[in-house]
Amino acid sequence: MLTNLLTSTTTSIKGAQFLVIQTLFTTQNKKFARGMPITIKTTFRSIFLVFLSSLLIACFTPPENDKPIIIGLLIDKSTPGGPPSINAAKLYIDKINAQGGLNTGKQKRQLELVIEDTLNQKDSAVEAARRLIFEHKVTAIVGPNMSSTAYSASAVAESAGQLMISPGATSTVVDKNKKFVFRIAFSNSEQGNLLAKFAQQELSLPNTAVLYNIGNPSSRVVAEAFKERYVSLGGKISAFEFYISGTKDFSKQISQIRLENTQAVLLPNATKESKAQLEGLKQSGFKGFILGSDNWSPLKVTTDEQFNDAYYAHHWHPEYAKYNKKAKQFLDEYRSKHSQDPTSMSALTYDALGILGKAIEHSFTANTEITTALKSIGDFSGVTGKINLNKNNKHYKKPIIINVKNNANKIYRSPNWVLD
Structure with missing residues (x-):
């Protein structure tokens, strides 16, 4: 309701400004046509009224940098990794917003999450990506996790010049020879x-x-x-x-x-x-x-x-919490919110949003495009380990080895055996 009120108020003021300017010029023209003098005093009065109407519009129009930054989550809801990824995304968004939002220079901006389902089908992934880009006007897309749907969506994102980060895709064809498409996970x-x-x-x-x-x-x-x-x-x-x-x-x-x-x-x-x-x-x-x-x-x-x-x-295991402070914090917060352990797709989605958030902040401080910022921020220490997306879209998120023992998953030695 408040938004509608501001919109209608702004529209009314813009209309009023137009009427003021139209009336002033009509009056001046009539005076000129009648041969009446147009004094400096009346001219300055006209300029002042136009300035005042412009000032009113500036006061009532919400500035662009007050609007939330819209992030699109393109997810395969029907797959086992779908719901946990949504949980992790909401956890990240809520945490950032509770801190005031992302730092965009002089002020912070809140994040807004828009979720679209690929239905785990290639054609649906294409349509969902188009909706996020052209209808929701997202700043960036996170997902999909599956390589097949991520590949389909990547073609749409690349042609539209839309930044897209897939947390779980392991096929290199998803981001190969693409400027705007990235992967977080290791490759096959x-x-x-x-x-x-x-x-x-x-x-x-x-x-x-x-x-x-x-x-x-x-x-x-x-x-x-x-x-x-x-x-x-x-x-x-x-x-x-x-x-x-x-x-x-x-x-x-x-x-x-x-x-x-x-x-x-x-x-x-x-x-x-x-x-x-x-x-x-x-x-x-x-x-x-x-x-x-x-x-x-x-x-x-x-x-x-x-x-x-x-x-x-x-990709990841809750045992990471023994070796990584960020992983422990993520694990504790996720457990507190959902009463269960996060999955590897949860952790990868959380890291994809984390590195995206850092890139958005860097793009404002460096006055550059988000895609350029993403490639230049260097090592990102996430809950799944170290991630680095360089100019060639290469990443350094390494696999880990897990041993199934007595109906439980255990990390072989430690994550450092692989990550170092």
């Missing part, structure tokens, strides 16, 4: 490289087999990166087996793996598929190490005994 290649290093140097495994979904880009890229790095470190790939999406029977691939002297198997596949593959491996008598990727659900692997003693790469 990076986690494949880390898993190879872990298997060869930490577990001292001379040979490992790989079973991957050739139709899933994430699974395939992790598998290929693992193979290349593992061999370069002196390891041997005893079997490199693939399957297509929808496969139910993995006996053929498992038989091939069992023919070799395999000490470990990498399964960079969806949790449900990996579970079926683990059942088949154990039924065949396999007792070696099991490795996985961020395609595994941290919640589901702790509720199924098939995953016990397995190792997998992931």
Whole structure:
């Protein structure tokens, strides 16, 4: 109601100003037409009245820098990471606003969050991105988390010159050759490289087999990166087996793996598929190490005994709180608000907003575009560790290794084993 009142008042004053100016010029013209003198006194009086009407408009019109900064959250609500990401985003927005807002120079400005759902579909992601950009006029977009929907939305953002930061996308095609699109998470290649290093140097495994979904880009890229790095470190790939999406029977691939002297198997596949593959491996008598990727659900692997003693790469874990003060503060605040632990997508979303907020503040102090500021702020210490987005859109958020032990996830050694 107050906004409507100010708007109507401003409109009325603008109309009044126009009438004042119109009346003054009409009066002056009539005097001039009648041959009446136009004195300096009447001229100054006219100028004063115009100045006074302009001053009234300045007083009643809300200044642009009083308006909230609108942030768009583009999220896949139907996925497991959707609701936790929304919770984390609201937690960040509420915290900043409680502090008065972001520092934009002479004053602080509040943040406003607008949420759009991708429905976990590519076409819907495109339409949702367009609504955020052209209808809601957002300053920046955070999301989506899934690589498939993030890639679709990224095309819209790039063509519109709209800054977009995906917290969870691991595919490099999302931000490749794009000026306005960024990712926070590590890439599929990076986690494949880390898993190879872990298997060869930490577990001292001379040979490992790989079973991957050739139709899933994430699974395939992790598998290929693992193979290349593992061999370069002196390891041997005893079997490199693939399957297509929808496969139910993995006996053929498992038989091939069992023919070799395999000490470990990498399964960079969806949790449900990996579970079926683990059942088949154990039924065949396999007792070696099991490795996985961020395609595994941290919640589901702790509720199924098939995953016990397995190792997998992931983004974050509540144990970060032992090593990172910001992570502890985030964990405590999230638990207090939602009575449960945040997920890795919660933490990544929180960090995406954190680095965006810092970039917005830097853009005002440095008088530059937000995208330029984002690339130049250097290391950002977030709840998931150190993040650095440089001019080539490269990032330094590294994976961690998690060990499933007694129905619980535990960070291998510490985050510093990977992050240093």
